[in-house]
Amino acid sequence: MDMGLNNKTALVTGSTKGIGKAIAMELAKEGVNVLINGRNYEEVELIVNEIKSKFPSTSPQNATADLVNVKQRETLFEKYPNIDILVNNMGIYEIMDYNDVDDIVWEKYFETNVLAANGLCKFYLNKMLKNNYGRIIFIASEEAIMPSGQMPQYCMTKSMLLSLSKSLSKLTIGKEVTVNTIMPGPTLSENVYQIIDSIYSDENMAFEEKEKKFMATNLPQSEIQRFIRPSEVGRLAAFVCSPYASAFKGSPIRMDGGMVPTIY
Numbered sequence: 001m002d003m004g005l006n007n008k009t010a011l012v013t014g015s016t017k018g019i020g021k022a023i024a025m026e027l028a029k030e031g032v033n034v035l036i037n038g039r040n041y042e043e044v045e046l047i048v049n050e051i052k053s054k055f056p057s058t059s060p061q062n063a064t065a066d067l068v069n070v071k072q073r074e075t076l077f078e079k080y081p082n083i084d085i086l087v088n089n090m091g092i093y094e095i096m097d098y099n100d101v102d103d104i105v106w107e108k109y110f111e112t113n114v115l116a117a118n119g120l121c122k123f124y125l126n127k128m129l130k131n132n133y134g135r136i137i138f139i140a141s142e143e144a145i146m147p148s149g150q151m152p153q154y155c156m157t158k159s160m161l162l163s164l165s166k167s168l169s170k171l172t173i174g175k176e177v178t179v180n181t182i183m184p185g186p187t188l189s190e191n192v193y194q195i196i197d198s199i200y201s202d203e204n205m206a207f208e209e210k211e212k213k214f215m216a217t218n219l220p221q222s223e224i225q226r227f228i229r230p231s232e233v234g235r236l237a238a239f240v241c242s243p244y245a246s247a248f249k250g251s252p253i254r255m256d257g258g259m260v261p262t263i264y
């Protein structure tokens, strides 16, 4: 299906690996000129070159910046003042005991997972409203609506994104601009792959067997009993960016492999 995105420009934050890279790839497949972001210039350049060679009709660009740093965000705005699509994917996560989460950690998570994305929205949303076209997506998590208790500092920030997304969506009334949130469940990013692989490093099993064993032991509530592939989230994000998804306004969109046991 042609998603009608040819020649649009998209900034995908945190797109040198994992879900962000997959979203950038799926958008480029649709003819979108993607701005690749991460903190390391050379790593960003590698992905830009990979996309250029796979999708030569598009013009991927290097958008290296530490998005937590306000000055670096401003430099990025000067370099790329106009975009059609903003995917706020960049985020940090780790398992932590509530008692170890001190104020410094709370602040770090708030600044990284919420304020950085908010800073980008503040700059780009008004421009999108003026152009009467734009798409903003936040990548949250199933932990936003079903905190596991294993990473309270992370869950709080992901719940906040749902709220921010709806507040911003209220500013888009009557406009061809949408703001939505995708909530992926456990997804096989490079980091997750390495973790699963190393847990069973002594056992002579194919990765798929390790994955099955991990899911059955640790995530029995998953109805797919496998990790979601980043490209699955990427394809969904491309659809949500498309003109076919204009009626999604401030929506929390679940792609959690059945992890969340409730209807809503």
Ligand SMILES: NC(=O)c1ccc[n+]([C@@H]2O[C@H](COP(=O)([O-])OP(=O)(O)OC[C@H]3O[C@@H](n4cnc5c(N)ncnc54)[C@H](OP(=O)(O)O)[C@@H]3O)[C@@H](O)[C@H]2O)c1
Residues within 6 Å of the ligand: 013, 014, 015, 016, 017, 018, 019, 020, 037, 038, 039, 040, 043, 065, 066, 067, 068, 089, 090, 091, 092, 093, 112, 139, 140, 141, 142, 183, 184, 185, 186, 187, 188, 189, 190, 191, 192
């Ligand atoms: N993987 C999962 O199971 C899962 C499930 C649900 C939701 N999510 C969410 O999906 C998003 C992506 O997760 P992932 O697992 O794909 O992440 P990942 O593999 O850890 O990749 C994170 C990306 O963000 C970049 N990054 C980190 N800090 C940055 C900063 N300050 N400024 C700019 N770029 C930065 C990283 O590059 P550098 O380090 O080089 O800067 C990398 O490109 C996150 O928001 C996460 O919470 C993940």
